[in-house]
Amino acid sequence: MRAPRTQRDVQKLVASVAALRRFVSKLAERCLPFFDLLKGASNKKEVNWSPECQKAFKEIKSYLSQPPVLTKAEPGEPLYLYLSAGAQAVGAALIREDNGRQQPVYYVSQVLKDAETKYPRLEKFAFSLVNFKKARALLPRKRNKSAISFGFPATNNQAEYEALIAGLKLSRTLRVQDLKIYSDSQIVVKQTNGEDITKDPILAKYQALVQSYLALIPNHQVLQICREENEEADILSKLVRNSSDLDCSVYFEELHKPSIESREVLEIESNQNWMTPFINYLEKGELPEDKEKAQRLKAKAAKFFLEEGLLYRRTFSSPILKCVGPEEAKYSLAEVHEGICGYHINVSRISPVLPSSVLSPIPFAVWGIDIMGPFPRAKGDLRTSPRTSTGETPFKLAYGTEAILPIEVGSPSHRAINFEEEANKEGLRTNMELIDEVWDQAVERMEKYKEKTREHFSKKSRVKNFQVGDLILRDIETSDPTNTGKLMPKWEGPYKVKEVLRPGTYKLLNMDGSEVPNTWHGLRLRKFYQ
Structure with missing residues (x-):
């Protein structure tokens, strides 16, 4: 070295x-x-x-x-x-x-x-x-211990269920696949294993919550042990009355309300998140009904893959990244900033040497031979001008970074003066990692722009809405301009609506079932009454 x-x-x-x-x-x-x-x-x-x-x-x-x-x-x-x-x-x-x-x-x-x-x-x-x-x-520890204090009245059986749920929450956070649960409560063990029927309505809610957690763990067992074998838990239950007596290795938690009261929020968070569309597509081939959304999902999914039920993302400049949901993301952030990773050597944080070269790298910055000649000119330099609809230049949406303008060669800009090949390569890789976010933001801006444009023109026009299967007539002047005249009919048909592409735009069928070419706007159609 x-x-x-x-x-x-x-x-x-x-x-x-x-x-x-x-x-x-x-x-x-x-x-x-x-x-x-x-x-x-x-x-x-x-x-x-x-x-x-x-x-x-x-x-x-x-x-x-x-x-x-x-x-x-x-x-x-x-x-x-x-x-x-x-x-x-x-x-x-x-x-x-x-x-x-x-x-x-x-x-x-x-x-x-x-x-x-x-x-x-x-x-x-x-x-x-x-x-x-x-x-x-x-440092290695003998065992992780946790103690819970209740800020609400609870029976012995409710306390046993709360302890079980606390352990299941921890197992879920750690993504445990094989779990053995030991409890000295005969009622909790038999009700969880289905040996006894839960008649108490409050315990039934606890049991439903326990089963929802156990469903997330492929292999699990709930075993009953004697009270003599559970002395350590009894000692913790006595110490928890005075939290100052607890050892530093014991995690202390205070519950202000029963776990069953927040069950609905838990179920919503555990089902759907940003990874669900990618997992459904990679596992089952499921796509959104909207064609544009389905196409975008296919393009994005090329960077993802599944391995043992976990979603991973390929990158340009770093190792393969593991995708996490909202709860695991919160845990990771807390661990990085407050947990064992929060301790670092006190090195002074120094700003990058060439911030502009990393954030605005120069594309195609290599020596070569021009065998194609200059690119064809676009009126008004459309490729390097930000578009109103997207807020970005077409060049950046295509290549991930802004183009270098001719004026930057004659009058060098900051990134041209401070050009460094390795830093420029790092900046290009970084921009390739961020291009998905740039595309998503551009799509959001375009949708808002379309909505504003639609609202502006809809004030001046009255759009006719038809449903699939409706019989309609078509304007002859639009379908066949040569066959018009004062004595000729203004409408022809009937036709049947095959598909609604978007509000006001339709695909039609002839009465014999054959498809009518092209798409047709609602302004050129009218309802047919038999």
């Missing part, structure tokens, strides 16, 4: 090393020369690669060539925590002993900023310990 030459190379190096932060000890301290190099260099292409940077670069390469292997801590095993504090960074290492040898389990490091660098040495050690506690969610 060669040493970075440009600021972009340094940014890529820092991002790559940051991904390995839990495997490298004192990573923040090792990367300090890189952070100093990036400060104040947001508008520079070249960087001053100093001897300190080269030394840090060689140390990281040497460390990664023979890294210590992280080991897994076993439940109940004693662990040792080592803290380090430097002038500009702090760190921590979690260690376990294996046959007299100390093996690393996890590393944490943090860059000190502003006033933090002035902390006394003892306070830096305390700060390192606090920083380690923020990342404790990544």
Whole structure:
């Protein structure tokens, strides 16, 4: 691996090393020369690669060539925590002993900023310990526990059902496929397995909600255990009366109303979402009745595929993406920003070097031979002018990015002056990822434009509406202009309406069942009365 030459190379190096932060000890301290190099260099292409940077670069390469292997801590095993504090960074290492040898389990490091660098040495050690506690969610745990407190009156059987529903909600979020449920409530187990009939109307609602969750899990079992085997749950139920006594590994939840009161909202959210049309088309070949919507769905579905019941999307510049619904999207966002992924090394966020080259790349920016000559001219440069109906230029809708104008060659624009081949390629790939959204927005604008146009002209015209199967007459002057005159009939027919293409536009049939060529507007038709 060669040493970075440009600021972009340094940014890529820092991002790559940051991904390995839990495997490298004192990573923040090792990367300090890189952070100093990036400060104040947001508008520079070249960087001053100093001897300190080269030394840090060689140390990281040497460390990664023979890294210590992280080991897994076993439940109940004693662990040792080592803290380090430097002038500009702090760190921590979690260690376990294996046959007299100390093996690393996890590393944490943090860059000190502003006033933090002035902390006394003892306070830096305390700060390192606090920083380690923020990342404790990544450590292996013996078991996940949860406790529920009710803000409403509930019987023992209702409380058992609420506990069961809480576990099923968690299983549904984690997309569990095989589930075993253990409960010491004989009533809940037998009613869920269908051995007993649920006569109580409130418990019947709980049972219906439980069955709706179980229907989403292919393989599940509900088993009864003795009360003696469920001591841990009994202990949690006693501790929940005083939530301050709960251990930090216990997830505490307070319910303000019964779960059965929000059942209708749950059913609506669990059935339909934005992925449903794609899944129905890829699995069953189902398409919308509207031909235009069906055509657009076919075009979009080419980027998607199903694997083991999950929907994935192919991309141009990144790995295959997993598609998620609204609930899983909320969980993912919360996990990224607040959960175990929310802990990152404190690297200063630097704006892109060439923002315009990424957002407005230059298409066809390659050397070549002109074997076709110039493109035919369009009046008023229609290809590069935004259209009122779509809000975008035809060139961008076709190629995903804006064209470079002749004036940008004679009088170079910002993107032409700051052109960089790699950044331009990245921008083109990014625009290809976003082109679907651009198309959707253009279609929405076009539909609104059509609606406004339709409203404007409908004020001046009276559209006749016909239904499929209606008998109508056709204007002879429109169907056969040569066969008209003062003494000739004005209408011919009757014909039968075959299809309503859109309000006011129809396909017709002759009375013998043959199709009449072309489509016909309602202004040229009138109803036939027998």
